[in-house]
Amino acid sequence: MDRQHVRKGFVFKRFEEENIPPFDKLFEIFKELITHTSGDFDEAIDWLRQLDKEYKLTNEEYSIDDFIEDLKKKGFIREEIDPDGNGGMAITAKTERAIRQQALNQIFGRLRKSGSGNHNTKRIGTGDEHTGEFRDYHYGDSLDKISMTESLRNAQIHHGADDFRMTEDDLVIEETHHKSQMSTVLMIDISHSMILYGEDRITPAKKVAMALAELITTRYPKDTLDILVFGNDAWRISIGDLPYLQVGPYHTNTVAGLELAMDLLRRKRNTNKQIFMITDGKPSCIRERDGNYYQNSVGLDPYIVEKCYNAASQARKLHIPITTFMIAQDPYLERFVREFTQANQGKAFFTGLKGLGEMIFEDYETNRKKRIKG
Numbered sequence: 001m002d003r004q005h006v007r008k009g010f011v012f013k014r015f016e017e018e019n020i021p022p023f024d025k026l027f028e029i030f031k032e033l034i035t036h037t038s039g040d041f042d043e044a045i046d047w048l049r050q051l052d053k054e055y056k057l058t059n060e061e062y063s064i065d066d067f068i069e070d071l072k073k074k075g076f077i078r079e080e081i082d083p084d085g086n087g088g089m090a091i092t093a094k095t096e097r098a099i100r101q102q103a104l105n106q107i108f109g110r111l112r113k114s115g116s117g118n119h120n121t122k123r124i125g126t127g128d129e130h131t132g133e134f135r136d137y138h139y140g141d142s143l144d145k146i147s148m149t150e151s152l153r154n155a156q157i158h159h160g161a162d163d164f165r166m167t168e169d170d171l172v173i174e175e176t177h178h179k180s181q182m183s184t185v186l187m188i189d190i191s192h193s194m195i196l197y198g199e200d201r202i203t204p205a206k207k208v209a210m211a212l213a214e215l216i217t218t219r220y221p222k223d224t225l226d227i228l229v230f231g232n233d234a235w236r237i238s239i240g241d242l243p244y245l246q247v248g249p250y251h252t253n254t255v256a257g258l259e260l261a262m263d264l265l266r267r268k269r270n271t272n273k274q275i276f277m278i279t280d281g282k283p284s285c286i287r288e289r290d291g292n293y294y295q296n297s298v299g300l301d302p303y304i305v306e307k308c309y310n311a312a313s314q315a316r317k318l319h320i321p322i323t324t325f326m327i328a329q330d331p332y333l334e335r336f337v338r339e340f341t342q343a344n345q346g347k348a349f350f351t352g353l354k355g356l357g358e359m360i361f362e363d364y365e366t367n368r369k370k371r372i373k374g
Helices: 003-008 012-016 022-036 041-055 064-073 093-114 148-159 192-198 202-219 239-244 254-266 302-317 331-344 356-371
Strands: 077-081 087-091 128-136 172-178 183-189 224-230 234-237 273-279 285-287 293-295 322-326 347-350
Touching (some): 022 041, 022 093, 022 202, 064 077, 093 202, 093 239, 148 172, 183 202, 183 254, 224 239, 234 254, 254 285, 254 302, 273 356, 322 331, 322 356
Parallel strands (some): 183 224, 183 273
Antiparallel strands (some): 128 172, 224 234
């Protein structure tokens, strides 16, 4: 990892502020480093020690070793034995959650500062549809499901107008069934180009994925998010896998990613579905029916491109819009993305790494408002 890239991610003068516990100062940097090192604790601590020497992050009263001990005590790291029998430290699920929260705060903090909004809405959006069927109230039922009209009607029948009162026996519940509001698949390109030319593109993509996962699980719990990565093939990963995500020596099989995304969304019962795709390169690989790979990294291969357009059209027929975030700005790639977007009637954003998170979050909220029936 390039030290210059690490420097750009921090404003170290903020850590000179008083009244911030030394653990909290170091923990914020540590979370950033863990993301950059794909969950490698030893590498992150090595970087932290180097940054400490340069920026004097610690003092005689609180050292990096003290910080490591506090990480253990607070449950952020644990001892782990690798397959070769060697011991070491690894981050825990508690740290993974803290990384996602930090990513969410970083992106939402910039959104608030820019005046773009923080996704608050007056729309109730409970995600429950009324069925028109009623039943008697039972102890433990949610009070917000009580039908006041039917309950008042019961009270009048049971007690009469002269002695009007309402008891538990008068209450009526209107049945509802759960409906997920929005199902999203986030596709992340992990082909080798995501770290080519000295630019780390995978870390910002990971941050966006972690922040989006945290947003949905905490603020829109009835929405669903599936995350998949695509290189020569495509496969689904869990939210917990995100900090450890790395690129590989892969080509870019966009078709495999789209086919898996559509397969995942076909299984969702709700009708509000979408695909977000983060990529920086041209499609350069497909897998044929016989299992062999057809690959071509030179220019845009017409055969591969046509397969991509067909997949985009198929998603359109399934009423699944695709929003493409192209983090490269080559003219011939922009032309491909525009034609791909036209085939799907989706959307495309051409952006560098800066602002990627804000763009995705704004688009997620916009899509919810358009597609969710309140």
